[in-house]
Amino acid sequence: MEYFGFFASIIIGITLGLIGGGGSILTIPILVYLFKVNPDQATSYSLFIVGLTALFGSYSHYKMGNLKLKSALYFAVPSVVSILIIREVIFPQIAKTLFCVASYTVSKDFLIMVIFSVLMITAAISMIKKNQPEIKSAETNYLQLSIIGFLVGIVTGFLGAGGGFLIIPALLFFANLPMKQAVGTSLLIITINSSIGFAGDLYIGTPINYTFLLSVSAMALIGMFIGSQLSKKIDGSKLKPLFGWFVLVMGFYIITKEVLF
Incomplete structure (x- = not known):
C-alpha cells in the first residue's frame, strides 16, 4: 500500500504543475488512507x-x-493571518472527542475527514463545470482579493489544504489575471500559506517524521517537474473536468467510508 502511496504522491505534483491547484485535495486522502497517518497530523x-x-x-x-x-x-498576507489564528489558537483547542450519540462517537479526526470530503465534492463540481468566458474588470479589486484571501486562509488552516481551486478564480475575477498568470501566482500564494501554517505547527510542537515527510515530498516534486513541463504543451483547463470527476469519486468514497464504516 505504501508503494502505491508514493506513486500517488507524484500525482500531487502533476496536478499542481498543470492546473495550479488540486494537489492538496489529494494529499490528505493519500496520507490518511495509503500511509495510515492520523488525520490531525496529516494536515501538518x-x-x-x-x-x-x-x-x-x-x-x-x-x-x-x-x-x-x-x-x-494582497492575497497572501490576510491568508497568513487567518491561518495563524486557526492553526495556533482555534485548532489546538478542539477536543479529540467532540461528542457521543448513543454508541456513536464524533471525533476531531472524523470532523476533519468529513469536512474535507465535502470540500472535495465542492471543488470537483467547480472543476467539472464548463469554463465560463473570462470576465475582465477595469482594475484589480484588491479589497475583495484580500477578503477572499482571509477566507481561503481559514480553509488552509483547518484542513491543511492549499486552496488553489479557490485562489485561481479569485485571481481571475478580482486580480484580472489571465489563466497562465493565475496558475503561477496561485502557486506562490500556496507556498506562502502552507509554509507559514507548517512553521506554526512546528512552533506548537507537532511531532514530525522528517524521513517519511521528505520521501513523500520528493515524489511530489518529481510530479511537479513533470506537470510543469506538460503545462507548456497542454492546456491545464482542459484537464480540469477529468480531474474533477476523479476528485468527486474520491470525495464520495471518503464521506461514505467515514460515516458508514
Whole structure:
C-alpha cells in the first residue's frame, strides 16, 4: 500500500504543475488512507508537502513570467493571518472527542475527514463545470482579493489544504489575471500559506517524521517537474473536468467510508 502511496504522491505534483491547484485535495486522502497517518497530523504534513512542491512550481512559472507579486501579497498576507489564528489558537483547542450519540462517537479526526470530503465534492463540481468566458474588470479589486484571501486562509488552516481551486478564480475575477498568470501566482500564494501554517505547527510542537515527510515530498516534486513541463504543451483547463470527476469519486468514497464504516 505504501508503494502505491508514493506513486500517488507524484500525482500531487502533476496536478499542481498543470492546473495550479488540486494537489492538496489529494494529499490528505493519500496520507490518511495509503500511509495510515492520523488525520490531525496529516494536515501538518500536507502543508509541508504542498508548500514545498508549490515553491518549485512557482519558481518555474517565475522564469516563464507568470508571477504577479503584488496580487500575490494582497492575497497572501490576510491568508497568513487567518491561518495563524486557526492553526495556533482555534485548532489546538478542539477536543479529540467532540461528542457521543448513543454508541456513536464524533471525533476531531472524523470532523476533519468529513469536512474535507465535502470540500472535495465542492471543488470537483467547480472543476467539472464548463469554463465560463473570462470576465475582465477595469482594475484589480484588491479589497475583495484580500477578503477572499482571509477566507481561503481559514480553509488552509483547518484542513491543511492549499486552496488553489479557490485562489485561481479569485485571481481571475478580482486580480484580472489571465489563466497562465493565475496558475503561477496561485502557486506562490500556496507556498506562502502552507509554509507559514507548517512553521506554526512546528512552533506548537507537532511531532514530525522528517524521513517519511521528505520521501513523500520528493515524489511530489518529481510530479511537479513533470506537470510543469506538460503545462507548456497542454492546456491545464482542459484537464480540469477529468480531474474533477476523479476528485468527486474520491470525495464520495471518503464521506461514505467515514460515516458508514
